[in-house]
Amino acid sequence: xxxxxxxxxxxxxxxxxxxxxxxxxxxxxxxxxRRSLLEGRERVSVRTVSFDARILREGVxxxxxxxxxxxxSLNTGGNRRAMLYRDGGWFGRAADDGATQAVPESLQQxxxxxxxxxxxxxxxxxxxxxxxxxxxxxxxxxEVDLLRELDQTLRVLSWVLTVxxxxxxxxxxxxxxxxxxxxxxxxxxxxxxxxxxxxxDLSTRLDPAVEPDLLQLATSFNxxxxxxxxxxxxxxxxxxxxxxxxxxxxxxxAASASVLTRRQxxxxxxxxxxxxxIVEEVERFQSLIDDLLELARSDQPAQRSxxxxxxxxxxxxxxxxxxxxVVTVVDGSPSRWLVDGRRVEQIIGNLLDNAARYGGxxxxxxxxxxxxxxxxxxxxxxxxxxxxxxxxxxxxFVRGRAARARTGDGGTGLGLALVSQYAAAHGGRAVVLDRxxxxxxxxxxxxxxxx
Numbered sequence: 261x262x263x264x265x266x267x268x269x270x271x272x273x274x275x276x277x278x279x280x281x282x283x284x285x286x287x288x289x290x291x292x293x294r295r296s297l298l299e300g301r302e303r304v305s306v307r308t309v310s311f312d313a314r315i316l317r318e319g320v321x322x323x324x325x326x327x328x329x330x331x332x333s334l335n336t337g338g339n340r341r342a343m344l345y346r347d348g349g350w351f352g353r354a355a356d357d358g359a360t361q362a363v364p365e366s367l368q369q370x371x372x373x374x375x376x377x378x379x380x381x382x383x384x385x386x387x388x389x390x391x392x393x394x395x396x397x398x399x400x401x402x403e404v405d406l407l408r409e410l411d412q413t414l415r416v417l418s419w420v421l422t423v424x425x426x427x428x429x430x431x432x433x434x435x436x437x438x439x440x441x442x443x444x445x446x447x448x449x450x451x452x453x454x455x456x457x458x459x460x461d462l463s464t465r466l467d468p469a470v471e472p473d474l475l476q477l478a479t480s481f482n483x484x485x486x487x488x489x490x491x492x493x494x495x496x497x498x499x500x501x502x503x504x505x506x507x508x509x510x511x512x513x514a515a516s517a518s519v520l521t522r523r524q525x526x527x528x529x530x531x532x533x534x535x536x537x538i539v540e541e542v543e544r545f546q547s548l549i550d551d552l553l554e555l556a557r558s559d560q561p562a563q564r565s566x567x568x569x570x571x572x573x574x575x576x577x578x579x580x581x582x583x584x585x586v587v588t589v590v591d592g593s594p595s596r597w598l599v600d601g602r603r604v605e606q607i608i609g610n611l612l613d614n615a616a617r618y619g620g621x622x623x624x625x626x627x628x629x630x631x632x633x634x635x636x637x638x639x640x641x642x643x644x645x646x647x648x649x650x651x652x653x654x655x656x657f658v659r660g661r662a663a664r665a666r667t668g669d670g671g672t673g674l675g676l677a678l679v680s681q682y683a684a685a686h687g688g689r690a691v692v693l694d695r696x697x698x699x700x701x702x703x704x705x706x707x708x709x710x711x
Contacts, residue, residue, distance in 0.1 A: 278429045278435075339405060340406070343363075346399045562685045566598060569596070614702070644695070658673060
């Protein structure tokens with residue numbers, strides 16, 4: 261499973277942390293408020309029942325009618341139900357609405373033993389407090405205090421605390437998003453600088469003064485780029501020196517081989533074959549040196565200009581005795597790009613040469629894309645590229661199985677490496693795909709803009 265990105269993890273961490281903290285505080289607040297309100301209501305109920313019990317004790321409890329009259333004289337309001345238990349019977353000032361059944365047996369036992377008590381119950385789904393006070397050995401007063409308003413208040417409080425917890429979590433996510441963007445901003449600058457370097461711009465550096473917290477990273481990064489630029493310059497100088505040293509003897513060999521070629525008719529068959537082999541190898545050696553020099557210079561930034569890629573592709577095809585009609589432009593795609601014309605022409609030429617050597621020749625050259633990204637595709641009708649070769653075919657001095665199966669093809673193993681390097685210099689890449697119907701499709705993607 262793919263791991264979430266840094267920004268996603270930071271935002272998620274802040275959101276979860278804020279949610280846990282706010283939920284914990286909301287739960288603690290609700291419990292403390294609920295306990296305080298219930299305890300306060302219980303104290304009020306106990307005091308009220310105690311006051312009512314004194315009134316009933318002062319009355320005459322010998323007659324049943326007097327009991328109802330005394331209960332009616334109590335100011336119980338709309339939320340309290342007063343009941344009198346006397347000689348095994350219940351008395352109330354109104355019809356029984358389930359209040360007598362709500363009196364717990366445990367509370368009745370406590371009152372029968374001469375002790376006052378209270379207990380929380382539910383009456384018809386409504387929370388309530390039952391308070392019992394003994395009056396005589398056979399008489400006791402019970403009052404059921406319904407907590408409708410308090411229950412509604414606690415419900416509203418729970419909803420409010422839930423909304424506050426959700427808003428706090430959302431605020432935590434927003435804070436995490438801002439923090440992630442703030443923290444990732446210098447990392448994005450490092451990523452941008454790395455992309456520029458990968459594209460061949462070795463002059464890119466990080467400013468240590470912009471992010472003091474990343475001073476060590478910026479310093480190490482700049483030192484790395486300095487060493488890389490120095491090494492690249494040494495490689496270029498080495499390639500130039502080697503080229504200079506090799507070109508002189510190579511020119512001598514080429515001139516000598518040319519002389520032998522002109523006199524080939526005067527040579528015997530065996531000697532003539534040897535001369536042809538020498539000429540072919542000298543030409544291949546010259547091509548190899550040219551490719552090595554191009555490869556040494558391929559990490560330089562692309563020199564972009566307004567280029568008609570359609571015309572470039574057609575010219576490359578004509579140079580290789582291919583019909584310009586094989587070049588097509590995808591519908592709606594611009595044909596004028598802001599690219600390095602010399603490198604784009606060599607990209608197309610190398611792909612055409614590769615198709616001619618190993619793919620039976622190019623069948624179509626396709627150009628297309630949008631203002632931000634373009635692509636060049638070259639299809640061939642050869643055996644295709646195996647999955648193992650696709651991973652390494654753009655490396656230096658690497659040939660696919662089809663190429664290795666042939667000898668004397670004149671290739672240097674650097675053509676596709678140059679294609680990949682030139683694509684990277686344009687902020688793109690080179691890939692090889694399977695062409696529908698068989699064969700290979702080489703696709704080069706280039707980044708940039710329209711002229």
